[in-house]
Amino acid sequence: MSAAVLDLLPTVRGRLTTGAALAPLVWFKSGGAAQWLFEPKDADDLAAFLRDLDPAVPVMALGLGSNMIVRDGGVPGVVVRLGKAFAQVERLDAVTLRCGGGASGILVSSTARDGGIGGVEFLRSIPGTVGGFVRMNGGAYGREVKDVLVDCDVVLRSGERRTLALAALGYTYRHSLLPEGAVVVSATFRGHPAEPVAIGAEMDRIAAEREASQPLRSKTGGSTFKNPAGHKAWALIDAAGCRGLTRGDAQVSEKHCNFLLNLGSATSAEIEALGEEVRETVKAHSGVTLEWEIQRVGVTA
Numbered sequence: 001m002s003a004a005v006l007d008l009l010p011t012v013r014g015r016l017t018t019g020a021a022l023a024p025l026v027w028f029k030s031g032g033a034a035q036w037l038f039e040p041k042d043a044d045d046l047a048a049f050l051r052d053l054d055p056a057v058p059v060m061a062l063g064l065g066s067n068m069i070v071r072d073g074g075v076p077g078v079v080v081r082l083g084k085a086f087a088q089v090e091r092l093d094a095v096t097l098r099c100g101g102g103a104s105g106i107l108v109s110s111t112a113r114d115g116g117i118g119g120v121e122f123l124r125s126i127p128g129t130v131g132g133f134v135r136m137n138g139g140a141y142g143r144e145v146k147d148v149l150v151d152c153d154v155v156l157r158s159g160e161r162r163t164l165a166l167a168a169l170g171y172t173y174r175h176s177l178l179p180e181g182a183v184v185v186s187a188t189f190r191g192h193p194a195e196p197v198a199i200g201a202e203m204d205r206i207a208a209e210r211e212a213s214q215p216l217r218s219k220t221g222g223s224t225f226k227n228p229a230g231h232k233a234w235a236l237i238d239a240a241g242c243r244g245l246t247r248g249d250a251q252v253s254e255k256h257c258n259f260l261l262n263l264g265s266a267t268s269a270e271i272e273a274l275g276e277e278v279r280e281t282v283k284a285h286s287g288v289t290l291e292w293e294i295q296r297v298g299v300t301a
Helices: 003-008 043-052 105-114 121-125 130-136 196-213 233-239 268-286
Strands: 015-021 033-039 059-062 068-070 075-081 089-093 096-100 149-155 161-165 183-190 219-223 250-252 259-262 295-297
Touching: 043 149, 043 183, 059 130, 059 183, 068 268, 089 105, 096 105, 105 121, 105 130, 105 196, 121 196, 130 183, 233 268, 250 268, 259 268
Parallel strands: 033 075, 059 075, 068 295
Antiparallel strands: 015 033, 089 096, 096 183, 149 161, 149 183, 219 259, 250 259
16 A cells, blocks of 8 residues: 555554455455455454544445445445454343344354344344344344344444444334444344254254255345335246346346346446346336345446
């Protein structure tokens, strides 16, 4: 990193990289670079960095990159990626877990299983981290984060650290009122007592169902569109004749047509354009306007 660039940014104890490629960090394996990628050493490091960073510099958090299109022109400003220091999960009491913002859904649900805590099995099925679950009110198999969240600790764009209770997040379907630029560093989830064997069986059922119905071994971004009220997005897409539709190396999955795939070397522009074509086709066929569930970030090339 040049001295000129270093002069613009606060000193950190973690890792700060300029021009960091994001394609390897997201499931679609496409898109441009982050102007800066910051991997903080701990929450204090993150808070101090954001406090001292020019307020005009945009900040975006990145988890596992499973629900995201990074546009080909890259992401201006700072992308914050939470590493191992934020991936811890601890049991607070018989039914409560404290989870780092970088912890995966599999780690959270497995820790709950081992501790005899039921109710969070659905997190096994969401490919992402706690920070993303909390921001998006992630859900599957009839459960959502709002059903288990007690509170979360965030670092605001100003560097202020704050604990937000469930009610403060204003949850609706796949949406929260978490402030722009805020980074979720931990969350508390509360379940109910259950037998580990029963919890494990439910997790196995969920895993098998996902494997059978979703293209998990492909370069994808998860569920592309939100389910409109009274409809399933995949059914609308299928009825409109979009199953298997392609644009360049981007394809609507034939296995589950609410998933877009990168068959090889698709650009993010091709993937996003294919999604927009699906939206237009569904609108013309059924009159329903699909809303993106996948985040689309950055600038076009």
